[in-house]
Amino acid sequence: MVRYIREILKTLKTLAIGMGVTFRNMISPSITIHYPDEKLDVPVGTRGLPVLLSDADGNLKCVSCELCAKACPVNCIEIKSYRGPNRKKILEVYNLDSTWCMYCGLCVEACPFDALAMSDQYELADYDLRNLVYDKERLAEIGRRQTTATINFGIKTGGEWTR
Amino acid sequence: MRDETSDYLTQSVLAPDLGKKGTGDMAYNEKESHGQSENMNDSGNGVHETPQPTPTAADQPAETQPERPKAEPSQREHAVSPDAPDEVKTTIAALVEAFPSLKPFHKEDDWTEVVVPAALLKDVARFVRDDERLKLNFLSSLSGVDYRDAGLQVVYHLISIPAGRPKLIMKVNAEGGRDNAHVPSVVDIWPTANWHEREAWDLLGIRFDGHPNLKRILLREDWIGHPLRKDYVDSRPPRERQYKETWAPPSDRGVRHDES
Amino acid sequence: MADSEMNISTQLEETGSGEPRIRTEELLINMGPQHPSTHGVLRVMARLDGEKVVDAWGDIGYLHRCFEKIAEKRPLPAVIPYTDRTDYLAALSMELTYVLAVEKLLNIEVPERAVYIRFITNELQRIASHLLWFGAFCLDLGAVTGFLYAFRDREKILDVYESLCGARMLYNYFRIGGVRNDLYQGFRDTVLRLMDDLEKRLVEFDNLITSNKIFETRTVGVGVLTAEEAIAWGASGPVLRASGIPYDIRKADPYLLYDRYDFNVPVGTNGDVYDRYRVRMAEIAESIKLVRHGLEDLPRGGDIMADVPRRLSPSGDTYSRIESPRGEVGCYLVCDGTDVAYRVKWRSPCFVHLQLLGTLSRGSLIADMVANIGSLDIVMGEVDR
Secondary structure (H helix, E strand, C coil): CHHHHHHHHHHHHHHHHHHHHHHHHHHCCCCCCCCCCCCCCCCCCCCCCEEECECCCCCECCCCCCHHHHHCCCCCEEEEEEECHHHCEEEEEEEEECCCCCCCCHHHHHCCCCCEEECCCCCCCCCCHHHHEECHHHHHHHHCCCCCCCECCECCCCCCCCC | CCCHHHHHHHHHHHHHHHHHHHHHHCCCCHHHHHHHHHHHHHHCCCCCCCCCCCCCHHHCCCCCCCCCCCCCCCCCCCCCCCCCCHHHHHHHHHHHHHCCCCCCEEEECCEEEEEECHHHHHHHHHHHHHCCCCCCCEEEEEEEEECHHHCEEEEEEEECCCCCCCEEEEEEECECCCCCCEEECCCCCCCCHHHHHHHHHHHHCCEEECCCCCCCCCCCCCCCCCCCCCCCCCCCCCCCCCCCCCCCCCCCCCCCCCCC | CHHHHHHHHHHHHHCCCCCCCCCCCCEEEEECCECHHHCCECEEEEEEECCEEEEEEEECCCCCCCHHHHHCCCEHHHHHHHHHCCCCCCHHHHHHHHHHHHHHHHCCCCCHHHHHHHHHHHHHHHHHHHHHHHHHHHHHCCCHHHHHHHHHHHHHHHHHHHHHHCCCCCCCCEECCEECCCCCCCHHHHHHHHHHHHHHHHHHHHHHHHCCHHHHHHHCCCCCCCHHHHHHCCCCHHHHHHCCCCCCHHHHCCCCCCCCCCCCCCCCCCCCHHHHHHHHHHHHHHHHHHHHHHHHHCCCCCCCECCCCCCCCCEEEEEEEEEECCEEEEEEEEEECCCEEEEEEEECHHHHHHHHHHHHHCCCEHHHHHHHHHHHCCCHHHHHC
């Protein structure tokens, strides 16, 4: 009987300690972010959609060497180029299938010309599967929004979302 | 209370793991589980997604893959270099003493490697587990490897716990050719081998004689072939990319579709 | 419940009223594949006698992607992102196992700074993984508060990872011969502050859960695993140590820097769910110590990548093992001189631990099975690979 009462008292005591912890946390400031309305600032280098970068004149830096396509583990990059005048390769098609892409960043690491970077675009959901294959123009367009220097193979694009 | 059909259904639902019934005391009922597995196959619930008869892994030549230099399971001389760790020397001495036909050698770090004939496997396994000098009570990993023409091999990584050493690699070449590769099961020696062996059967098609419940574990029951074999051909259609009509058409650059 | 029914039937028989009208029989139930307490798509089947579990076993494979086959088709460096996806809650441990195996075959000496970075991030990973386990385990037992607190603190570690590697879960950070990029400005201060914070949190968790009478009743003496059983069934990591066996690969077979620093290996006594919980919480404290040590001695500057040949062509076979938060992860790697692995076999602790389910649950109550599954710390991505 004494043991029983002691058990009850012990239970009450441990519960009180636990509730104390809960109470302290209750009055501490909330850290919840209400996501669609307010968004956390992601650090530079966050691996979102890989995008094509352009030089100061607005031309793509890509020289169609296809190293990114070869480095891609899921083969989601498709490149087509032709030999232009003076034997220079000209990029014709650059398709990035973001439904296959696993955002590992190996393509960006493979690029010897810094023509690719991981952007901070992470809201990539769409109603149409076909919109998720990004072509050259769309990738370059996002790449032109670059607001920071390339850090850890990543750039920031200023919080505008692709649509 | 229960009519025959419901009984049958319950049994077939039960079947996948009936063999584990007695796992606690390690007393397996081999016959029962085999009977159940046949029941399962007979019930043929017809979820085959690939109607065309897929060639079994064995009779399909490996055309789709580039030929590689054959990684022959090597069997080196059992010479112990003087700078080998002590536990390697002890292990080799103990093994050679008990089984003079074996040729254990120092592999790397403090691993000892030995190629064991399938016929001797059970004896060697029981010996290395029970021997006072070795006490290899922990089966870390059981891996099946497909060496193409050289046959299938099972690799056992054994460690003594809690000391963490000695450590032993046992390599067993399966008997019976590719179609009918057999290796004795070590479930009664290291119970943990149970699922490892089922996995090796599932993915590589190595039969473990004496296993209480040798069934597919990761793949569906009705899967055809053993995917980790080098000559396995995936019969599923390749996954197509979806493009917007106005965009560039799919190029003829090969789309890799060896996995989904 | 079963007992009372039995009593009725025996009474009926004793009074000579013929066939007993009430009889008991075993009931087969399915838990999962979609069940909140099975931690992924695990289907558990249990045979019950009343509320008592007669037998239980897991049915796995719902998440199977044949990672091992994929690894045989991709160049060696391109497999690293896939290793992340085996154990997505301790992705860096998985990467480390693979990277160590390749480096062993190629005889690559990793630069000191890279080793330190690997060491620190790996221990942080252990903390994050154990915190998540703690949260999920609390949830399994019905303590939602603990779950929220643990996730809040884990989130801070994930923030560090996001700044460091660009991702929160699937880091793809280790490379063959080093790491992908250097630490960022302020990493040391952030992590040190985080560790101070976490130490306080651990006390808080302790107050909240450890001594809680309800928690004790749910866990003490439940799912007991003896030392012999644990070894025979190949248990490793906290599950093995909770059964009283002081075996930790970090001590027995030191890799990275574990031979340089002193740390304790927490060991349980009874091998029940409660001990597994205590061992994991004690491991967080040890990991905090190790992270602090690593940050103290972290070389300032220096290479983070070794000179790795552009085209890798290892040959031979090797087996690398590390102590992941869940136990012993092994990678048996066979290479044949090309830049693609010939065979990769993944030894995942969860796959092995799941076999224990029957041993743990037999004879216990069905409600305790949830605690048992939770205490094994199952990650289905690793079980099914």
